[in-house]
Amino acid sequence: MAPYLARIDIYPIKSFDGVAVETIAVLASGALQGDRAYALVDASGKFVNGKRFASMHRVRSRFSDDLSQITVWLNEPTSATTFHLTSPTADFEQWGSNYFGQPVTLQHNGEMGFPDDTDSPGPTVISTATLQTVADWYGLSLAETRRRFRSNLEIDGVPAFWEDRLFSESGAPMPFQIGAVTFWGINPCQRCIVPTRDSQTGDRTQHFQKLFSEHRAATLPPAVARSRFNHFYRLAVNTRVAPNSVLQPLTVGDSVTILE
Incomplete structure (x- = not known):
């Protein structure tokens, strides 16, 4: 062959679950396009990712087809919550801040990720x-x-x-x-x-x-x-x-x- x-x-948010696509x-x-286009960062601007936080691995996620929304859960999908990745993003940032135990913000780079x-x-x-x-x-x-x-x-x-x-x-x-x-x-x-x-x-x-x-x-x-x-x-x-x-x-x- x-x-x-x-x-x-592709991995729409750095360190979160990936999405298999056909094209x-x-x-x-x-x-x-869309790969690592978003990232959570802490107050010092460092990535909140799997390298620094083993707890990242316990987060499950799926994305809407247009990648404008993320649904996250920790144990069962029945406990999932959906958040917007475009304005407003405060709810998702609050979820991340609570989960990682420190303030986090969502950043976006559509040109290079x-x-x-x-x-x-x-x-x-x-x-x-x-x-x-x-x-x-x-x-x-x-x-x-x-x-x-x-x-x-x-x-x-x-x-x-x-x-x-x-x-x-x-x-x-x-x-x-x-x-x-x-x-x-x-x-x-x-x-x-x-x-x-x-x-x-x-x-x-x-x-x-x-x-x-x-x-x-x-x-x-x-x-x-x-x-x-x-x-x-x-x-x-x-x-x-x-x-x-x-x-x-x-x-x-x-x-x-x-x-x-």
Whole structure:
């Protein structure tokens, strides 16, 4: 099989649950429309996210089709409450302030969102086979592993760690195309504490990072430059949109091609 785009996930509010979509616009910044477009921040301007708050994992959420509303709950959907993400947002901010035990506000950036890597704000890319391989390391389901790593674009029709071809040994951007859009692969994505936790409870998986690094080093494809790994707790590829790329929507089923 030839590589193709098998899944698109966006995360409308940073650290909240994702939304699987069939098609998505690519913004001029390289970000996917609606991905991490909102974020909760504390009084000092720091993100209120899963890195800092393990309690974030216990929050379940779903979004309206136009992403203008969020419904949140902690235990059962029967206790869910729906809030507006466009003005007025005070009720949602009050809910967040109560839950996290400090004042929080909702911020919005419709041009680039709030990516972890602002130098490479394009979608993160990973293969389905990679996620399944990592799932097998820990006896996790594919769905749980997908939720832990929170990548945007999932490629199928390829072997595990195929996406490691999307960055170069020299560090120069690696061009590849999904549908009509040309991206640059930049570097293997450095992971944080979030994948070490159960995505639904926040409970820590013992020795997750140590085992991951050992397995990752052992399974790194021979053609991939180890010099791009100052450590092996890296998975998926950070991207930028190539200058002057045709910004057509991405759609599940689009072909994926590495450009020479």
